[in-house]
Amino acid sequence: MTDNLPMYDAATMSVGVGGPTQPVSVESMMVVALRENKVEALERLVALKERQDARSEERAFNLAMIAAQQDIEPVAKDRQNTDNRSWYATFESVHSAVVPIVAKHGFALSFGTADSPIAAHIRIVCDCMHRDGHSRRYQCDLGIDDKGMKGGATKTMVQGEGSTMSYGRRYLTLMIFNVALTKEDNDGRQKAETISAEQAQELRDLLAAAGRTERALCEVYAVPSLNMLPANLHSAARNSVARAARAKQTQQEPTPASRPTLRDALTAIRAGDHALAMDIARHLAPDEAAAVAAEVAT
Numbered sequence: 001m002t003d004n005l006p007m008y009d010a011a012t013m014s015v016g017v018g019g020p021t022q023p024v025s026v027e028s029m030m031v032v033a034l035r036e037n038k039v040e041a042l043e044r045l046v047a048l049k050e051r052q053d054a055r056s057e058e059r060a061f062n063l064a065m066i067a068a069q070q071d072i073e074p075v076a077k078d079r080q081n082t083d084n085r086s087w088y089a090t091f092e093s094v095h096s097a098v099v100p101i102v103a104k105h106g107f108a109l110s111f112g113t114a115d116s117p118i119a120a121h122i123r124i125v126c127d128c129m130h131r132d133g134h135s136r137r138y139q140c141d142l143g144i145d146d147k148g149m150k151g152g153a154t155k156t157m158v159q160g161e162g163s164t165m166s167y168g169r170r171y172l173t174l175m176i177f178n179v180a181l182t183k184e185d186n187d188g189r190q191k192a193e194t195i196s197a198e199q200a201q202e203l204r205d206l207l208a209a210a211g212r213t214e215r216a217l218c219e220v221y222a223v224p225s226l227n228m229l230p231a232n233l234h235s236a237a238r239n240s241v242a243r244a245a246r247a248k249q250t251q252q253e254p255t256p257a258s259r260p261t262l263r264d265a266l267t268a269i270r271a272g273d274h275a276l277a278m279d280i281a282r283h284l285a286p287d288e289a290a291a292v293a294a295e296v297a298t
Contacts (some may be wrong), residue, residue, distance in 0.1 A: 006176075026052065048218050064130055068105040072098055074180040074228070089181055093172040098173055106131035109176070116141045122161060123169030128176050138176055142168050152162035193231040200226045203234075203241060210244035216277065217241065233272075240275035247279070260284075264293045 019210055026049045033042040075097045077087035099109075104231060108129050116123040121141045129135040144160045173179070195203075203226060214226050229237060262279040265288075268277040274296045281292040 021184045055193045057132045060132040061130040063133035068102045069178050071101050072177055072179055074182040076182055091166050094170050094173050109143055120144055122164050126172040138172050140168055185298045195229045195231050199234055206241040206245050210241055210248050240273050268297050
């Protein structure tokens with residue numbers, strides 16, 4: 001008669017009757033434990049089920065994050081800071097470009113604040129939640145934005161805290177979904193025309209000849225990859241890299257009479273040729289080179 005008794009295999013979490021065991025679910029084992037009033041076994045099974053669910057939810061979160069990041073386009077910097085003349089993307093433009101896409105993939109963001117361990121700072125927190133149950137918290141500590149470029153107070157405390165929270169929400173949204181920013185604004189309606197694969201390869205060949213990296217050129221033109229360089233910037237990019245390649249080939253330092261000046265670097269910046277400006281900066285005095293780098297950064 002004992003041949004008909006169920007057999008449980010703890011190693012494989014399976015059960016059988018008088019023969020090979022068959023896989024069973026944790027839920028079915030919980031039913032058996034509950035029916036037979038095996039409290040300790042039930043508690044272990046509940047803990048096991050919770051771990052299984054947590055792993056499944058985290059996996060769904062990660063897969064959705066990958067899919068969302070593939071769908072998000074670079075966001076244009078649409079406003080200029082009047083103090084330092086740098087361009088940035090407003091929270092409204094980031095929100096309108098990112099939220100509809102991440103919502104499609106099951107994400108929602110919830111922002112809040114917490115005490116920061118750093119004096120005169122606010123901790124901005126963001127809970128990134130996924131519809132399958134997993135959530136992840138991100139945070140950043142930011143100084144209160146109540147002073148201008150010269151150090152004087154330009155905002156009330158309330159205005160400063162509001163500005164800081166707006167910046168924190170924008171910064172965390174960009175960070176969570178790894179969103180790229182671009183200097184070119186295409187009004188969000190259609191993609192700007194980009195260079196062809198042949199043009200991109202030509203630039204890579206020139207970069208190799210000049211001893212420059214693709215990443216450096218992408219940073220100059222604020223694009224995530226060379227293939228996304230706007231077509232209207234191809235000529236400027238090619239000319240600047242070609243000049244650098246020729247300079248490397250000849251290996252000739254400029255003579256004092258022909259040495260470029262700070263004025264030459266500023267002229268290149270106004271013409272939009274930041275790569276040429278940084279080339280010129282290498283031959284300038286340290287303070288002049290720093291001024292050129294600051295202008296390029298803005």
